[in-house]
Amino acid sequence: MNFLANLGRVVLALLTEIGSIVLFIKDALVQGLTPTIYGRQIFDQILKVGYNSLPVVGLTAFFTGGALALQIYLGGSRFNAESLVSTIVALGITRELGPVLAGLMVAGRVGASIAAELGTMRVTEQIDALTTLATNPFKYLVGPRILAGVITLPILVGIADIIGIMGGYIVGTRSLGFNSYAYIKSTSDFLQVDDVVSGLIKAAVFGFIITLMGCYHGFHSKGGAQGVGRATTNAVVSSAILILAANFVLTSLLFSE
Amino acid sequence: MDETAYITLKDVRKAFGPKKVLNGINLTVPKGRSLVVIGGSGTGKSVMIKTILGIVRPDSGSIAIGGEEVTRLKGKDRDQFLQRFGMLFQGAALFDSLPVWENVAFGLIQGRNMGRKQARDIAMEKLRQVGLGPEVGELHPAELSGGMQKRVGLARAIAADPEIIFFDEPTTGLDPIMADVINNLIVDSVKRLGATTISITHDMASARKIADRIAMIHKGEIIWQGTARAVDTSGNPYVDQFIHGRAEGPIQMEILKA
Numbered sequence: 001m002n003f004l005a006n007l008g009r010v011v012l013a014l015l016t017e018i019g020s021i022v023l024f025i026k027d028a029l030v031q032g033l034t035p036t037i038y039g040r041q042i043f044d045q046i047l048k049v050g051y052n053s054l055p056v057v058g059l060t061a062f063f064t065g066g067a068l069a070l071q072i073y074l075g076g077s078r079f080n081a082e083s084l085v086s087t088i089v090a091l092g093i094t095r096e097l098g099p100v101l102a103g104l105m106v107a108g109r110v111g112a113s114i115a116a117e118l119g120t121m122r123v124t125e126q127i128d129a130l131t132t133l134a135t136n137p138f139k140y141l142v143g144p145r146i147l148a149g150v151i152t153l154p155i156l157v158g159i160a161d162i163i164g165i166m167g168g169y170i171v172g173t174r175s176l177g178f179n180s181y182a183y184i185k186s187t188s189d190f191l192q193v194d195d196v197v198s199g200l201i202k203a204a205v206f207g208f209i210i211t212l213m214g215c216y217h218g219f220h221s222k223g224g225a226q227g228v229g230r231a232t233t234n235a236v237v238s239s240a241i242l243i244l245a246a247n248f249v250l251t252s253l254l255f256s257e
Numbered sequence: 258m259d260e261t262a263y264i265t266l267k268d269v270r271k272a273f274g275p276k277k278v279l280n281g282i283n284l285t286v287p288k289g290r291s292l293v294v295i296g297g298s299g300t301g302k303s304v305m306i307k308t309i310l311g312i313v314r315p316d317s318g319s320i321a322i323g324g325e326e327v328t329r330l331k332g333k334d335r336d337q338f339l340q341r342f343g344m345l346f347q348g349a350a351l352f353d354s355l356p357v358w359e360n361v362a363f364g365l366i367q368g369r370n371m372g373r374k375q376a377r378d379i380a381m382e383k384l385r386q387v388g389l390g391p392e393v394g395e396l397h398p399a400e401l402s403g404g405m406q407k408r409v410g411l412a413r414a415i416a417a418d419p420e421i422i423f424f425d426e427p428t429t430g431l432d433p434i435m436a437d438v439i440n441n442l443i444v445d446s447v448k449r450l451g452a453t454t455i456s457i458t459h460d461m462a463s464a465r466k467i468a469d470r471i472a473m474i475h476k477g478e479i480i481w482q483g484t485a486r487a488v489d490t491s492g493n494p495y496v497d498q499f500i501h502g503r504a505e506g507p508i509q510m511e512i513l514k515a
Contacts, residue, residue, distance in 0.1 A: 038367075125350040128312050132344040132423075133413075134336050134368030 024216045031136055032143030041144035049110050049145070049211070050152025054159065056109060057102045061160035064097050065089055065167025073176050085176065086183045087190040089168030094195045098160045100247050103206035106153065107239040111214040114145055115235035118218025119228035127219070142219075146211045153207030154200040161196060198254045205250060206243050213239040263288035263453050264421070269308055269318035271301075278304045279315065280477035286470075288323075291447060291454045293468035293485070295461070295499060297508065301477040302457040303347075306423050309455075310342060311335060322421070340368055343419035343452075347426040349410035351398035358384070358394035361412045369417065383412040386449075387442050404435040408442065415446045422447065424456035428463045440466040461500050464488075473499060475508065 068089050076082045118141060121127050130137045165187060172178040214235045221231035262285035271279040278301045286292045296302050307313040309320055311330065320328050322341075330338050343364075351360045361380035365371040371379075381391050387408040398406055407427065414422055427443060428436035440463050447454055447467075458464055464471060465485060472482035473496050481493045488500060498506030 121352075124348055125346045126352055128307070128310075129344070129346055129350040129352070131312055132310060132339060132342055133364035134339040135363070136336070140367065 020220070021216060024219070025212065027138050028142045028146055028212065028215065031138035032146060034139075036136075036139055038140055038144055041140060042147055045144045045148035046152055048113075049106070049148040049207075050156055053106050053109055053152075053156055056105050057156050057160050058163050060101050060105050061093070061098060061164035062167040064101055065093055065164035065169075066171040068092055068097070068164075069168040069171040069176065073172075082176075083186075085172055085178065086168065086186045089172075090165050090187045090191045091195055093164035093168070094161045094191065094199045096199075096247075096251075098164055099157050099199045099202040099206060100243065102157050102160045102203065103153070103210065103243045103247075104240055106156065106206075107210045107213075107236055107243060110149070111210045111235045111239045112232045114211060114214030115218040115221070115232045116228055118215060119221035119231040122219060122221050123224055123227060137219075142215045145215055146208060149207035149211030150204050151207070153203040153210075157199055157203035158196075161199065198250075201254065202247060202250050205246055209242045209246060210239045213242065261287060263290075263323055264309070264455070265319075265321045266305075266309070267319040267321075269305070269315045269320060271304060271308060271313060271315045278477050279308065281318070282474075282477070282479055284472060284479055284482070286453055286455060288453050289451050290469045291456065291467055292470045292472060293464040294455060294457045294472050294474055295459060295464055296457075296474035297459065297499070300474050302474055303425060305474065306344075306425060306455060306457060310339070310344070310423070336368070340364075340417065341420045342423070343414035343417065343421070344423040345407070345410045345414040345425065345427055347429060349398070349403075349406040351406055351409055351413070353398050355397075356394065357389075357396050357398060357401070357409050360398065360409060361394075361416050363413065364417045380412070380416060383416050384409070386415075386446065387412045388438075404431050404438070407431065407435075407439055411439070411442055411446065415450060418450055420450075420452055422450075422452045422454045424454065424458075424467075426458055426460075427456060428458065428460045433462075436460065436463060437466075439463075443467050459499075461502075 069085050072085045072088045073082050076084055118127070121141075127137050127141070130140055169180075169183055169187075172183050173180045217231040217235040217238070221227045264284075264286040266282050266284040269279055269282040270277070282301075282305055284292075294302055294305070304313055308315045309322075309327075311327070315328060318328075319326060327338060351357075352363065355363070358377055358380040359366070361383055362371075362373075362376035365376040365379060366373060381394055384391070384394055389405065389408055389412070393401070393405070393409075398409065401409065411427075414424075424443060427439050431439065443456075444467055454467075456464075456467055465488075468485040470482060471485050471488045472479050473493070474480070475495055481491055481496050483491060488496060491497065494507045498508055
């Protein structure tokens with residue numbers, strides 16, 4: 001009996017959480033992304049979410065591109081497929097690794113900071129204070145962050161694609177002995193617009209997930225410093241898992257033909 | 258009292274899950290009067306104020322301001338309704354990302370679309386009214402002491418000349434002298450604006466100073482109300498225990514039961 005009671009409690013808690021996330025999404029879209037628009041807030045958030053994430057996303061992409069080139073070269077040499085390095089690096093980065101790794105890095109960096117900031121604002125009553133100053137917190141806090149996520153993640157991933165492919169190119173030409181011209185030519189011959197676009201679509205979805213989870217957990221944090229810490233952890237963990245799950249779903253949708 | 262009620266709460270109830278926080282609150286405040294609600298921690302004081310503002314939605318009951326039902330207001334109507342309010346929060350709740358003057362001017366700039374320069378002038382004037390110079394306006398809230406933060410919070414609450422002001426534990430955490438300074442500022446600014454106010458506190462010195470009327474809340478119900486002077490001769494054992502700060506009496510703390 002105890003087991004059943006516990007199971008029931010877990011299921012109920014899960015359903016409550018899902019329900020409250022869905023309601024939050026509704027408020028975020030209906031209230032947060034409709035006028036009044038706070039231009040300055042949106043601009044600030046684009047800088048914070050996008051521009052400040054460039055170094056970490058760029059470095060991740062660079063090293064991943066390089067490591068990918070090495071792996072494919074070593075693995076491919078078992079069946080004389082070393083020549084595929086440039087193509088696989090380009091496809092792997094643009095379709096999968098670029099958006100996923102950038103998404104995860106931004107989740108760690110931005111998702112956590114959004115949850116911590118809004119969580120602190122919640123427990124110190126700053127969010128209530130916004131309301132009493134006739135400012136809708138969804139419009140002032142949530143909308144700009146989500147908008148910034150959806151706008152900047154594709155840009156970040158576009159840059160990550162370029163840097164990642166460049167990482168592969170540097171390793172390929174400097175240490176694996178590829179001819180520079182041939183490497184670039186085979187990359188541009190085989191890489192299609194769809195490959196890049198599919199990655200950018202993924203990125204926009206990931207941007208939505210990261211900022212939404214950051215805002216949701218921040219908004220619902222309670223109980224002082226510990227509560228804010230918990231909100232931060234939950235924001236990062238839930239957005240990381242949702243990114244990986246959404247990546248699978250999007251991959252099967254985008255490449256289903 | 259034969260003054261007509263301006264703020265009226267009728268049988269307001271609110272529960273968080275199984276926990277009943279407001280158990281049928283009935284309360285009236287005449288226009289231009291100052292009501293102080295006293296009561297221990299966790300008796301529903303803050304929740305009561307938040308239901309009036311619409312931050313917390315009551316489960317049932319009616320809240321009317323100037324005869325207008327406000328519990329179901331939404332969107333633009335609600336924003337306009339909130340423009341009539343000012344609130345001083347317990348921890349001041351200043352926005353730590355903004356300098357002091359922008360905190361004070363926030364409701365003017367964001368809520369009322371006033372130009373920044375004009376809003377800044379008003380903010381500096383309000384800061385002066387609470388005894389803070391223009392140099393404080395440029396600082397960030399984290400650089401201020403607790404008493405100064407409270408004063409900035411007060412300046413923010415009165416910045417838009419509201420009709421109704423709420424004070425949530427205005428003196429908690431301050432030394433007695435600073436507490437009295439805040440009390441005086443509250444009395445002064447309320448008089449200047451002619452505002453209707455509800456304050457919640459457990460500081461009796463503060464209650465006596467700022468109240469026209471006092472109401473006591475216990476377990477989500479108003480158990481006594483009367484004029485500020487009548488509080489000493491209420492004959493109500495709960496009120497007597499509270500104002501004299503005794504551990505023994507009809508109010509038992511949770512710790513004793515556990």
